[in-house]
Amino acid sequence: MAGLKRVEPMARFRALVADGNEDAPAVRIDELTLSDLPAGDVTISVSYSSVNYKDGLAVSPKSRVVRRYPMVLGIDLAGVVIHSTDRRLHAGDEVLVTGYDLGVSHFGGFSQVARVPAEWVVPLPKGLTLRDAMAFGTAGFTAALSIDRMEQNGLGTDAGPVLVTGATGGVGSLAVAILSQLGYEVTASSRKEGEAEYLRHLGAAVTVTPDSFMNGENRPLRGEIWAGVVDPVGGESLASILPAVKYGGSVALSGLAGGWRFATTVHPFILRGVNLLGIDSVQCPMDTRRRIWDRLATDMKPIGKFDLVTVSATLDDVPEMLSKILKSEVRGRVVVSL
Numbered sequence: 001m002a003g004l005k006r007v008e009p010m011a012r013f014r015a016l017v018a019d020g021n022e023d024a025p026a027v028r029i030d031e032l033t034l035s036d037l038p039a040g041d042v043t044i045s046v047s048y049s050s051v052n053y054k055d056g057l058a059v060s061p062k063s064r065v066v067r068r069y070p071m072v073l074g075i076d077l078a079g080v081v082i083h084s085t086d087r088r089l090h091a092g093d094e095v096l097v098t099g100y101d102l103g104v105s106h107f108g109g110f111s112q113v114a115r116v117p118a119e120w121v122v123p124l125p126k127g128l129t130l131r132d133a134m135a136f137g138t139a140g141f142t143a144a145l146s147i148d149r150m151e152q153n154g155l156g157t158d159a160g161p162v163l164v165t166g167a168t169g170g171v172g173s174l175a176v177a178i179l180s181q182l183g184y185e186v187t188a189s190s191r192k193e194g195e196a197e198y199l200r201h202l203g204a205a206v207t208v209t210p211d212s213f214m215n216g217e218n219r220p221l222r223g224e225i226w227a228g229v230v231d232p233v234g235g236e237s238l239a240s241i242l243p244a245v246k247y248g249g250s251v252a253l254s255g256l257a258g259g260w261r262f263a264t265t266v267h268p269f270i271l272r273g274v275n276l277l278g279i280d281s282v283q284c285p286m287d288t289r290r291r292i293w294d295r296l297a298t299d300m301k302p303i304g305k306f307d308l309v310t311v312s313a314t315l316d317d318v319p320e321m322l323s324k325i326l327k328s329e330v331r332g333r334v335v336v337s338l
């Protein structure tokens with residue numbers, strides 16, 4: 001019953017604030033009041049947030065991720081509605097928000113209380129807890145969106161192996177777990193050979209290092225291996241992957257952890273009908289967003305894998321986690337309790 005979850009607004013609450021400017025951003029934990037929050041229809045008592053690569057970029061000089069200062073960081077949040085002026089949402093409702101301007105130009109989720117436009121709010125789907133929602137967060141949502149887009153382009157479990165790059169990261173770990181849950185044969189690529197056991201426990205049938213396909217030859221076409229690819233790494237590894245995608249296969253490209261530039265030829269596209277699918281979680285339309293979250297709560301929910309894929313943190317741990325995620329020192333997902 002919604003009334004049972006009613007939360008009283010805190011007079012003062014803690015938040016992680018980035019201040020300074022884009023050349024020298026500085027973060028601090030600050031105490032805010034409700035009047036410090038931006039305008040919005042829905043005020044939320046935040047239970048959990050999560051640490052994403054973009055949050056790390058947000059505190060990197062000259063990244064231009066944060067568009068105005070001071071800014072409360074955090075591109076994800078899950079919590080309970082305290083107050084709503086939108087008739088679709090009520091005090092006590094469990095909700096989540098990812099993407100849009102959150103933590104970039106609108107105060108974000110590393111805060112005990114947040115206020116956002118109603119148009120950004122996704123009701124927590126039945127079957128997920130608030131913590132589960134942040135175990136996924138933007139990274140898991142992006143993994144799911146990548147898989148869903150490839151399925152819309154013909155990927156099925158009988159099509160052949162699916163490659164996941166950056167497999168120990170947030171998008172990568174959840175892509176391995178979700179694909180395995182759906183019954184796909186997963187090849188997990190990580191630079192960290194020592195994490196092969198982790199990746200097998202997540203559901204990878206095969207683990208490889210990027211050297212196995214980045215062999216320097218970069219021929220226009222190679223033997224057909226992968227039916228699908230979830231790629232949060234991009235850069236030159238993508239150039240090496242495209243020639244080995246099966247006829248009619250898909251690459252869902254979401255990230256730039258390995259670089260933003262790559263050189264390729266037209267051959268995989270015009271001779272094998274390969275689909276290069278751009279994945280954007282930030283402005284993803286609400287109908288797609290809700291459909292993907294419903295899948296994350298049902299057929300894409302990686303049963304029994306959340307403990308393996310997450311570590312727990314507090315707001316005080318976040319600054320250290322932001323620097324670690326940029327150095328690839330975070331495995332899987334960091335869930336932040338507020």
Ligand SMILES: NC(=O)c1ccc[n+]([C@@H]2O[C@H](COP(=O)([O-])OP(=O)(O)OC[C@H]3O[C@@H](n4cnc5c(N)ncnc54)[C@H](OP(=O)(O)O)[C@@H]3O)[C@@H](O)[C@H]2O)c1
Binds near residue numbers: 256259281
């Ligand atoms: N398009 C979107 O809407 C969207 C949404 C979410 C994330 N992203 C992007 O996706 C990427 C991954 O995000 P994430 O949250 O999963 O980050 P993450 O947790 O840090 O994972 C990234 C992984 O990529 C690999 N990697 C890192 N640096 C690399 C390098 N220089 N060369 C090759 N591999 C490298 C590492 O995996 P191994 O060590 O296992 O190889 C790392 O764990 C980021 O670029 C992020 O901005 C985009």
